Amino acid sequence: MKKIAVFGKPANGKSTLSKKLALATGIKLYALDSILYKPNGEQVDRKSYEELHESILSYEEWIIEGFGPMDSVESFNKRLEEADTLIYVELPYFVTYWLVTKRFLKGLFIKPEGWPEGSSVLKGTLESYKVLKLCPKFWNDRFMQRLEKLSADKSLHVIRTVSELNSFVERHVQ
Template sequence: MKKIAIIGKPASGKSTLSKKLAAATGIKLHALDSILYQANGAEIERADYEAIHQDIIAAREWIIEGFGPMNSLHSFNKRLEAADTVIYIDLPYTTTYWLVTKRFLKGLFKKPEGWPEGSSIWHGTLQSYKVLKLCPKFWNAQFLQRLETLTSDKTLHVIRSVAQLDNFVATHVK
């Protein structure tokens, strides 16, 4: 594991897992939301994002957490091509909706760790719910089949429960 892409639905535990994995491996973590959004919550220019993303995937090792711009699969596909390990967090939708709600409730008192500076927890939560509503069109059985094909020469981990998520680092990092 030297080039690790962590993907999944909003609030599925990608950030938490990626931080644990970075701490356990010493590999630098790149959270895409921190790259994609400016301090005021607005997205950076697409060309700037693509250039930063390309520099990261050209590095010898990395952990990249997140999906990236919602209206572009270009960087997502490039990341999957460059990765040697892909971790797909595929929790049930009921669990993911609960995790979005839990993040919001906690965020009323303390900004979620890694949350882009200046971004509204309320706006972010509404966006997460909107994205979750659309997720079955993308994060579905056909996506998993495509992912399995794209990663046939890589290591693919599919996490389907909070218990698997919680135990991933202890189970997979030596």
């Protein structure tokens, strides 16, 4: 485990899992939302994002958490190819909708885990709901088949329950 890609739908616990993983392994964590957004909540320009993403991929060790810009499937695919460990958090949709709602309600009082500095929790929540409606077009059986093929020489972990998510680091990091 030296190059780890953690990905999946919004609010599925990727940030929390990635932080635990970084702590347990000592590998530097790069949360894509923190790279994608400026402190005022605006997106950085695409060229800057892509250059930084490419730079991170060249490092010997990394944990990259998130998907990145919705139209950056090429960067996402390259990250999957470069990684030696793929962690796909695929909680059921009803759980994900609840987690987005819970993050919003909690976010009214405390900044959500991994939330970009200065970003609106309301705006982010509405964006998460919008993204969730589109997710079945991307996170589907065809993606899973592609992921399984891609992972022939990698370690692939698919997390489908909150209990698997909560115990992942303890079970997989010595």
